[in-house]
Amino acid sequence: MPADTPRNVPPALQAALQSRFGAQCSTAAAVREQHGRDEGSISAPPPDAVVFAHSTQDVQDAVRLAAQHAVPVIAYGAGSSLEGHLLAVQGGISIDMGRMNRxxxxxxxxxxxxxxxxxxxxxxxxxxxxxxxxxxxxxxxxxxxxxxxxxxxxxxxxxxxxxxxxxxxxxxxxxxxxxxxxxxxxxxxxxxxxxxxxxxxxxxxxxxxxxxxxxxxxxLPEAVSAAICSFPSIEAAVRTVIQTIQLGVPIARVELIDANAVRMVNAHSKLGLREEPLLLMEFHGSPAGVHEQAQTVQAIASEWGAKRENGAFEWATTPEERTRLWTARHNAYFAAVQSRPGCKAISTDTCVPISRLADCLLDSVAEADASGIPYFLVGHVGDGNFHFGYLIDPDSPAERETAEQLNHQLVARALRMQGTCTGEHGVGVHKMGFLVDEAGAGAVDMMRAIKRALDPHNILNPGKIFAL
Structure with a gap:
């Protein structure tokens, strides 16, 4: 269907929106297309109209008009989601909240x-x-x-x-x-x-x-210190994290970046990090507390092969150094996508109990290596959450099928370990199939009952989380 073809907004609603919102409502194809895609790999036609809300009253009036015609309404923020949350899979109106930013x-x-x-x-x-x-x-x-x-x-x-x-x-x-x-x-x-x-x-x-x-x-913490710690293997890095958490060290951040991701980040952000699995850590607290936390973690890391004397453990003490490292970490997704021009990333989001983290990660790495699909691995491993990004050619059904199969195997593994299919990205469209596996049919039926009670005409972001 062409992007400029409305799907289910009747002329009476279009007229009402234009009357109420004027220039705040757009049906221009470019505007609608912008509001019909996120950072994920799923495609759908754009919404039929976009309303730029400035106030609660604007949102209220837009929803009331949509409700009168049983037309879907989708909230839009920054467009950074990965699971298709903002896609207009059943058409409707996108309400852009970006101007409500006070x-x-x-x-x-x-x-x-x-x-x-x-x-x-x-x-x-x-x-x-x-x-x-x-x-x-x-x-x-x-x-x-x-x-x-x-x-x-x-x-x-x-x-x-x-x-x-x-x-x-x-x-x-x-x-x-x-x-x-x-x-x-x-x-x-x-x-x-x-x-x-x-x-x-x-x-x-x-x-x-x-x-x-x-x-x-x-x-704001009185003192902040960050460290980069390189390891001979992913297992060594993960065992360091597990031991740190189990000892009760109040570490603020601990991020795992595999060798693939380090290589991509080095190329993208012009860094010279050792191309080995690494942990990027940050400590918050008093100067004495930060020093004690850091020394404890350094001792644990040394036991797992990250020796300071051979350069595997480095400090980043200035705000500029810390910002540079965290910016590189936050850009890992974009660095990975740029490493294979034209690719799309199929992202995973499993989270498991910290005691099962090593088992889940290592088996999943072995499967990814055997698949031949380029990938990267990053994770907020301090709470058992990690992300594979499988880099696929969007025009290759075989590559997409392989990546989705890897994701299915990973989720099944995480659920067997009493984990979850999504630690932070949400269900959206992409993970709907996993929700029954995780929560059970009875729990999903209860969710449906809540949805029907609060949204009897199914106009609020329909087609997400589960099917009605």
Missing amino acids: VLSVDADDLTVTVQPGITRKQLNEAIKDTGLFFPIDPGADASIGGMTATRASGTNAVRYGTMRENVLALQVVTASGEVIRTGTRAKKSSAGYDLTRLMVGSEGTLGLFTEITLRLHP
């Missing part, structure tokens, strides 16, 4: 902030940098806070600071009928009724659209 209030004494959903994590931290506080959730991409909330994102700091689930306190939500509700409070705890905030966090836009989000903030 900090509404900062309550430094209570360590909280309330923001609009379109603000990105970097914009938020820039806005609050003078308070001595920061928002730690760092999924790599400069994602919007609304998108991060919708997918229950986490990232590099999760081992120390938790995920969006632990750091979202309250929400303002536009429901499927266009009603505005509030969930949660700024209090640290509550026993009042159902926990609707937790229900909404991770619902991927299928239960409501966020227009305000109250977050937990954290004090």
